[in-house]
Amino acid sequence: MSGAKPVHAAQTLFPVVDDCLHVGGIPLTRLAERVGRTPFYAYDRRLVAERVRHVRAHLPAAVELHYSIKANPMPALVQHLAGLVDGLDVASGGELKVALDTGMAPDCISFAGPGKSDAELRQAVAAGVAIHAESEREIRSLARIGEELGIAPQLVLRINPDFELKGSGMRMGGGAKQFGIDAEEAPRMLALAAGLGLDVLGFHIFSGSQSLKAEAIVEAQAQTIALALRLAEAAPGPVRTLNIGGGFGIPYFPGEARLDLAPIGAALEQALPRVKAAAPQAQLSIELGRYLVGEAGVYVARVVDRKVSRGQVFLVTDGGLHHHLAASGNFGQVIRKNYPVAIGNRMSALDTEAVSVVGPLCTPLDLLADRMELPRAEVGDLVVVFQSGAYGLSASPGGFLSHPGAQEVLV
Incomplete structure (x- = not known):
């Protein structure tokens, strides 16, 4: 086939010069030489910084921005983000x-997760x-540990709300969940904490993730703030922390449009006076992971074989689901859909063919x-999977079949 190729929005973030994709200002072929071998993930620090600036330009200045490390815990990337955001959220030791x-100052770091x-x-x-x-057991354990260490724990209650983020890719609240304390149980947990001599700083309420609908996020944030202010009435002391989660999504598949932050920022600006009046000491924050880093990363694998089976062309690469489970469709997709993929050293070629890209497993x-x-594509060419900056290597079964691991670089 020939003619104009459809271009996914993700591809426009990375420049193409002389037929070759550039990441971090470096031609992909040269970057592959620098890394030394494929497969690898490459994260563009410029795109990460631009995304943080984009968020800050649309959110009220009074709202803090935190990075959720679970999206991508690569140390160099987290170090880069630590200089750009107000806090870091972790989910493990x-x-x-x-x-x-x-x-990062410890009081700017939060630890969530069941x-x-x-x-x-x-x-x-x-x-x-x-x-x-996230549970009564954790509250009681914190009281005991704090007494043993002679240190007052910095305690926040994570709440499982009685609503969810509509249309979200992953629903983290509403119904029975392993996450957080059910909203109706929160007053009892507040009383328990007070009885154990613990100081509750505030609340963390997160209802869902990967939403591309601004109106759904605005509605969920309004419900979140209303719930937090109701719970504040039962708190034994002033609320100083209010983390309303994130849920901002990025487009992966054809037909998906980028999230419009303008109405989200405007709604938060309108809500701030009400928060200030009811909880004057509360610091409002949002927590984003995928939205900050997802579009800034690519996964690169090399074609090691080209074969035709009963008329279908297969490009066999040295990478696969053991490095990038999400792109294979096995990290939450109900119906498998293709991530945006390109041949990174043949970006301007017009002659195309229908192929399946597979790994060595x-x-x-x-x-x-x-x-x-x-x-x-031929043996030696570079296959690029876009939208790979979040939930990539660390969310994949790297030990499966004992193939070599993928490398990571921040450029």
Whole structure:
């Protein structure tokens, strides 16, 4: 086939010069030489900084911006973001170490997630970070650990709201959830904490993620703020922290449009006076992960074989679902859809063919692109998967079949 190729919005973020994709201002072929081998992830620090500036330009200045490390815990990337955002959110003891290593002040770091071990709680109390308690067991453990260490825990209640973020890719609130304390149980937990001598700083309420609909996020944030202010009436002391989560999505598939932040920022600006009046000491914050880094990363694998099976062309690469589970469709997709994919060293080629890009694993699930129109590629060419800056390497089964791991670079 020939003619104009459809271009996914993700591809426009990275310049193309002389037929070759550039990441971080470096031609992909040269970047592959620098890294030394494929497969690898490359994250563009310029795009990350631009995305942070974009968020800050639309949100009220009074709202803090936090980075959720779970989206991408690569230490160099987290270090870069630590200089751009107001706080870091972690979900394990390992992520806590990454956050503390950046030099971010401990009181700007929060630790959320169900099933925290006593060792992790002790680590967090000793470090002085805010612990977002998700159960009665955690509250009681924090009281005991604080007494043993002689340190007052920085306690925030994570709340499971009685609503969800409509149209979200992953629903984190509403109904029965392993996340947070049910909203109706919160007054009892506040009384329990007070009885144990704990000081509750405030609330963390997160109802969903990966939404591309501004109106849905505006509605969820309004419900979140209303719930937090109701719960503040039962708090034994002033509310100083109010984390309303994030939920901002990025487009992965054809037909999806980028999220418009303008109405979200405007609604928050209108809500601030009400928050200030009801909880004058409360610091409002949002927590974003995928939205800050997802579009700034690419996954690169090299074609090691080209074969035709009963008329279907397969490009076999040295990378696959063991490095990038999400692109294979096995990280939450109900119906598998292709991530945006390109041949990174043949970006301007007009002659295309329908191909499937597969990895080296012994499973038909190892599929990075299914019957996509791509420029004709040969052994040695570089396959690029866009939208790969979040939930990539750390969210994939790297030990599957014992193939070599992928590398990561920040450029």
